[in-house]
Amino acid sequence: MTTADLINKIVQVAAALAIFAAVIGLILFLIDKAPKRGRDGFQLVAFLAPALLLLGIGLIYPAVRTSIAAFADNTGNFIGLDNFVWMFTQPDALRTLANTVVWVVLVPLVSTIIGLAYAVFIDKARGERIFKALVFMPMAISFVGASIIWRFVYEYRPEGREQIGALNQILVWFGAEPVLWLQSDPINTLLLIVVMIWVQTGFAMVVLSAAIKGVPTEQLEAAQLDGTNAWQRFRNVTVPGIRGSLVVVVTTISIATLKVFDIVQTMTAGNFGTSVVANEMYNQAFRSQAPGRGSALALILFIMVLPIVIYNVRILRQQREIR
Amino acid sequence: MSSSVAPADLPVPGRSDRDDTSYELAQEGATKTKRVKQRLTSRGATIAALIIAVVWTLPTFGLFVSSFRPEDEIRNNGWWTIFQNPGFTLANYQDVLLSSSASSPQLGSYFVNSLAIAIPGTLFPLVLASLAAYAFAWIKFKGSNALFILVFALQIVPLQMALIPLLQMFSLGLRFGETQILPGLPAGNYAQVWIAHTIFALPLAIFLLHNFISEIPGEVIEAARVDGAGHGQVFFRIIIPLALPAIASFGIFQFLWVWNDLLVALVFSGGTPDVAPLTQRLAELTGSRGQEWQRLTAAAFVSLVIPLIVFFSLQRYFVRGLLAGSTKG
Numbered sequence: 001m002t003t004a005d006l007i008n009k010i011v012q013v014a015a016a017l018a019i020f021a022a023v024i025g026l027i028l029f030l031i032d033k034a035p036k037r038g039r040d041g042f043q044l045v046a047f048l049a050p051a052l053l054l055l056g057i058g059l060i061y062p063a064v065r066t067s068i069a070a071f072a073d074n075t076g077n078f079i080g081l082d083n084f085v086w087m088f089t090q091p092d093a094l095r096t097l098a099n100t101v102v103w104v105v106l107v108p109l110v111s112t113i114i115g116l117a118y119a120v121f122i123d124k125a126r127g128e129r130i131f132k133a134l135v136f137m138p139m140a141i142s143f144v145g146a147s148i149i150w151r152f153v154y155e156y157r158p159e160g161r162e163q164i165g166a167l168n169q170i171l172v173w174f175g176a177e178p179v180l181w182l183q184s185d186p187i188n189t190l191l192l193i194v195v196m197i198w199v200q201t202g203f204a205m206v207v208l209s210a211a212i213k214g215v216p217t218e219q220l221e222a223a224q225l226d227g228t229n230a231w232q233r234f235r236n237v238t239v240p241g242i243r244g245s246l247v248v249v250v251t252t253i254s255i256a257t258l259k260v261f262d263i264v265q266t267m268t269a270g271n272f273g274t275s276v277v278a279n280e281m282y283n284q285a286f287r288s289q290a291p292g293r294g295s296a297l298a299l300i301l302f303i304m305v306l307p308i309v310i311y312n313v314r315i316l317r318q319q320r321e322i323r
Numbered sequence: 324m325s326s327s328v329a330p331a332d333l334p335v336p337g338r339s340d341r342d343d344t345s346y347e348l349a350q351e352g353a354t355k356t357k358r359v360k361q362r363l364t365s366r367g368a369t370i371a372a373l374i375i376a377v378v379w380t381l382p383t384f385g386l387f388v389s390s391f392r393p394e395d396e397i398r399n400n401g402w403w404t405i406f407q408n409p410g411f412t413l414a415n416y417q418d419v420l421l422s423s424s425a426s427s428p429q430l431g432s433y434f435v436n437s438l439a440i441a442i443p444g445t446l447f448p449l450v451l452a453s454l455a456a457y458a459f460a461w462i463k464f465k466g467s468n469a470l471f472i473l474v475f476a477l478q479i480v481p482l483q484m485a486l487i488p489l490l491q492m493f494s495l496g497l498r499f500g501e502t503q504i505l506p507g508l509p510a511g512n513y514a515q516v517w518i519a520h521t522i523f524a525l526p527l528a529i530f531l532l533h534n535f536i537s538e539i540p541g542e543v544i545e546a547a548r549v550d551g552a553g554h555g556q557v558f559f560r561i562i563i564p565l566a567l568p569a570i571a572s573f574g575i576f577q578f579l580w581v582w583n584d585l586l587v588a589l590v591f592s593g594g595t596p597d598v599a600p601l602t603q604r605l606a607e608l609t610g611s612r613g614q615e616w617q618r619l620t621a622a623a624f625v626s627l628v629i630p631l632i633v634f635f636s637l638q639r640y641f642v643r644g645l646l647a648g649s650t651k652g
Contacts, residue, residue: 005597006435012513013439017446024450032553040462043554047458051451051525052470055477057497057505058522062488063480069487114375121372131372133638135379140634141627142583144602148609148623149382152389152616162400164616166385169401198379206642230365259481262585266606281483286590291487298483309479 063302069295083296096275099189100304103196103260103276108253111197112246115204120234123212132209136202143199143262150195151267154181185273192274195263200256204249211245212238244315251312258304277301390415390620397616415621428608428618430601430625437582437600437626439513440592444520444581449574451521452528453536453566457558459529460537461544471533477526486590489519493591513598515591520581528573535569536562572640579630601626 027046034042073079087093115135122131138146155165159177163169168178182188215238223233239246264270264279275283277297285294389402393410400408419428459471493515496507508514539562547557563570585602592598594607605626608619 005432009435009439013443016443016513016517020443020447020450024454028555028559030555032555039553040464044458044462044464047454047462047554047558048470051455051529052474054451054518054522055474055525057492058489058518059477059480059485059526062485062492065488066484066486118372118375121368121375125369125372131376133635134376136642137383137631137634138379140579140630142585142602142630144583144585144605144609145623145627145630148605148619149386151609151613152386152620153382155616162404164397164399164401166381166401166403169403198382201379259483262602262606265585265589266609269610278481278483282486282586282589285487294487298481298486301481301483302479305479305481 066295066298069291070299072295073292074290079292083293084300086293087296087300092275093280095273096277096280097300099274100258100276100278102189103193104254104257104304106190106193107196107200107257108250110193111200111253112204112208112249114197115201115249116208116246118201119205119209119212120238123209132206135205138199139202139206143195143260144266146195146199147263147266150191150198151182154191156180182268182274183272188268188272189274192263192267195267196257196260200253204253207245207249208242211242215241247312247315251308254308255305258301258308277304386620386623389616390624392617394617397620415617416625419618419622419625428604428622429596430604430622432596433599433601433604434625436513436592436596436598437602437629440516440520440588440598440600441578441581443513443517444524445574445578447517447521448524448528448577449570452525452532453563453570454558455525455529456532456536457554457562459533460539461557461562462554474526475530478530482523482587485522486586489522490590493518510593511595511597516588516598516600519587519591520584523587524577524580528577531573532566532569536566539565575633575637575640579633582629 031039031043031046069076070083071078071080073082087097118131118135122128125131152164153166154168155163156168156178157163157165163172163178165181167181171178179187181191219237219241220233223237228236259278260276261278261282264274264276265282268274270276270279270283277300281294281297281301284290284297385402388405389397391411391413392402392405393412393414396408396410419430420434421431423429455474459467459474492505493508494510496503497505508518543561543565544557547561552560582600583602584600585606588600588603589606592600592603594603605619605622608615608622612618
């Protein structure tokens with residue numbers, strides 16, 4: 001990077017920020033100077049229009065276009081359900097769908113269980129804050145960074161050479177042969193899932209930890225006086241008390257998992273039978289120049305997300321009514 | 324991180340007292356329950372927690388240690404043998420950041436790109452969302468509720484749904500029939516990435532900021548209005564200062580989201596050193612030079628350093644933003 005490049009980039013950013021600030025400032029200044037008649041209308045438009053226009057042009061309209069393109073071939077001719085027939089008959093595409101199901105079952109389940117267990121274990125323990133930070137940290141870093149971290153763990157060296165990947169070293173210590181993890185179907189999908197679990201557990205833990213602290217101590221004490229053991233108290237007092245948060249955690253992680261793209265892309269680029277819908281959507285649309293299939297996959301993604309969201313909304317509504 | 328309906332049950336900036344207390348009660352709760360003295364946890368639980376903490380930390384730690392090891396050592400033995408095979412060098416960082424040789428990742432310019440994308444990519448949606456949130460909260464108009472619900476519902480649209488048409492629109496402009504409404508955007512600069520990030524951030528940002536802005540006491544705003552302040556002045560003088568904590572905590576979250584993003588960058592940046600951010604470069608390197616661990620380890624840490632600084636210095640706000648933003652699409 002030359003200094004000229006750097007200056008050019010700084011100028012770009014500064015200019016964009018300056019123009020943006022000037023436009024917004026001008027709008028805010030002008031709307032208070034607008035003629036008295038119809039001023040409220042002007043003001044409303046000035047406040048709302050920028051965001052709504054962007055959403056309309058940049059999200060709603062494209063989403064509609066994508067939904068239509070899902071029923072068209074790559075040149076835009078209507079072909080009915082062909083893209084979906086492809087998706088549900090071709091072995092590769094079916095594998096992609098199956099992998100996505102495995103992801104969306106395992107990731108929310110395992111990360112919520114580990115997150116919950118960890119939150120309970122460290123609750124009120126000494127050094128709780130540090131314990132939390134350690135598990136929570138992966139949440140701050142990028143999926144790409146996380147993928148590199150784990151690729152290093154899975155790294156392979158042929159037998160006889162010293163291993164540099166921790167997982168294979170453990171195998172070797174136990175006398176087994178090292179494995180080319182990321183190329184070994186089907187275990188490679190599970191190893192990618194581990195990365196996602198590693199990231200999402202921190203989220204589950206923080207939300208559930210906050211919820212656990214909200215369970216009234218009185219209830220726990222009462223249960224204790226009744227002679228229950230720790231597991232019974234956890235099962236019958238804590239879990240019902242944090243049910244709402246559990247639902248939120250599971251659904252949120254499920255949706256994040258359905259859309260997982262970066263991990264698969266960075267670890268295997270979807271090769272060796274590891275592809276998932278979000279990754280395949282990108283590959284079809286932007287690598288294979290098949291926007292029709294890409295759109296169909298995007299639509300499937302949307303349809304898979306929908307029931308989870310509806311369920312989430314219903315649960316939240318019920319809880320509000322109970323309160 | 325993901326998109327769903329915002330968890331009304333979770334602490335969002337709008338319900339500020341709840342989240343602060345629940346997260347910080349970690350300490351206070353400890354003293355409060357000390358009189359009970361009967362713990363749910365046991366020795367076994369502590370050990371289990373320790374194991375989880377170690378397993379969660381070691382992979383990052385290993386990469387970090389390796390990034391300071393000489394190339395020969397990284398290649399030939401594990402980082403856990405560092406005491407048998409000692410060696411410390413900053414050459415890896417020097418190579419990935421500063422070297423201008425063709426084989427080096429030359430991360431310097433990508434680092435600048437990441438910043439150049441993330442700063443406006445955070446500020447633009449925050450400002451536009453605050454404006455819209457104010458209008459939804461404090462300007463009465465017909466259909467306000469329906470419109471707000473529509474914006475709220477947009478959170479569930481995966482951004483994959485918008486990628487292909489949006490990219491077309493950026494290159495060809497927006498047409499309605501034969502008439503060109505908007506011209507296309509020139510490629511090779513940040514504009515496309517900024518706009519894409521702004522659009523994808525808006526639904527959640529509007530929703531969360533609305534929660535907060537609508538809870539500002541009405542009397543304050545009424546008083547200013549009676550004194551003759553217009554909506555513009557009210558927004559600038561009252562709303563922005565009062566909502567700043569919420570705006571800031573969402574801002575941190577959005578910054579990290581943009582900094583860590585790969586998909587939007589891949590689709591809209593064009594992949595040149597002029598525009599592409601660190602994440603994109605890293606993904607590329609793992610594909611093409613997946614074996615050059617002396618570079619990958621250092622490069623990964625170059626990309627992690629900003630999020631980690633943000634995380635460790637602003638953890639409280641980060642947690643708040645995350646709890647609120649656990650719904651990002």
